Amino acid sequence: MVNQSATRGEARSGRRALLLAVPVAIVSMAPLVWAGISSLRPGEEIFRYLSPFSWRTLFPESVSLDNYLSVLQSPFALALVNSVSVAFFGVALGLVVAALAGYALAVLPFPGRTAVFAFMVVCFLVPFEAIAIPLSASFREMGLANSYAGLILPALGNGLSIFLLRQFFMGIPSSLAEAGRLDGLSWFGVLRRIYLPLSRGPMIGAGLILFVFQWQSFLWPLLIAPAPDVRVAPVAIADFAQETGVDYGQMFAAAILTAAIPLLLLLFFQRHFTGSTASSGTKE
Template sequence: MKPRLQSLSLSVLGGVVGILFFLPLLWVLTNSLRPGSETFAHLTLSWRTFFELKPTLHNYSALLSSDVGRATLNSILVSAATVVIGLAVCASAAFGLAAFEYRGRGLVFGIVVLSFLVPFDAIAIPLSTMFRDWQLTNTFTGLVLPGIGNGMAIFLLRQFFLGIPAELVEAGRLDGLGWFGVFRWIYLPLSRPALIGAGLMLFLFQWQSYVWPLLIGTDAKHILGPVALSNLQGQNFADYGLVFAGAVVLTVIPLMVIAGFQRYFVQSVASSGLK
């Protein structure tokens, strides 16, 4: 009886905490489904604060033609480019660190991982002045570049690559594969889980970035979702229906990506924290 009671109270406690964390998101979702003029009409707290009986998708259709809609597409484009180019760069580097024997390998590995561990935001401002000199402001290249070298992604891929048996490589070499062939046809196909984990890291880094896109890409053509949303919110007579719909879209997209690859996400988090 006692353990059961304990389990019940733990369950209730967990439920209260979980719901507290969830309420802001539920509130955002609810308000994205009602006209902006009604956002503050339901704040005398009742169940109607968190539920809408007559939901409308009006805000979402308005979003499509707004700056935030355009910016969200930019975010998708920039994040996708970051993942594709970033995976190529990081996987190739990890291959260079795992498949060969040479003096100084450990040293190169240390330098690569340590330098990428310097948090990017700390050097965003000096880097942005350099990018200004190089005419990279308001270009997609400028937005994508900082995201493609990711120390954690290289680390994760290298750990995985180290587990690929040398016999496979030798067999491949005997069959006439060049080193690029070994990388492309042996390492990459065997490393799907690690590639997905690393891809998630690259994606989330780019999707969540704010300082960098604020410094480097704020014109109408290159602005990214979070920056556009914060601009919208900063206006004097912001349409909060639109703000909430934008917040939902910018949250649901990464949520779907994480949920789709949940296993790999948890694995990559776990391995980066435990090693």
């Protein structure tokens, strides 16, 4: 009897949660859906049926891929390739930095380890926009302006990914590291043979964090790499707004293409990402 009452209570709670989640999801997805539909319309029809709202607002009379074809034949295609390249190398190198830093802060015994971690957290809490302009001036002095290195380097030391891996490494029993040391492994060997094989999920989660931070970056690429040959997609989208007007159809198409890549990655790796953020390792 108690089990049946609990089951009915869980069912009612699930229905209430669903009734709340559906409107929130609709409101959240509406701008993206409208942008996607608008990207399939001719430019002159995008705002024609927006006010008053009607069924034609969401269901265009004619559908065309001309906006996407024009975008892929424009300089935006190179910007999209630049974004993919910068994000790929940023994630690859950022994971190396995050794994080494998280491992050192969680496992290696050295004086001041807690203070170093606290300093890292405080630095991560400082908004990047507050240091972007002086940092870009330093990068220009070092000759890193309009270069892939200038785009990638600031994203390597991501505090959130380091924090995630550190917390996971701290949850791995220390006896495993001690056993590895007794077997003659170096500290790096312990990381490579014990910790990394156990951290596939957290590594994927940290990689997604690095990718999203790198992919959505706008201010830093705008400051350090405005040249057309190294321009990234978020900056290139703004080029569709010219002095003579704004080509909203192509702008929406470019925005949808830019959003589709991280969306597909997050959908593909979402199970690993949610598992990595919910788990902190196996406790002794």
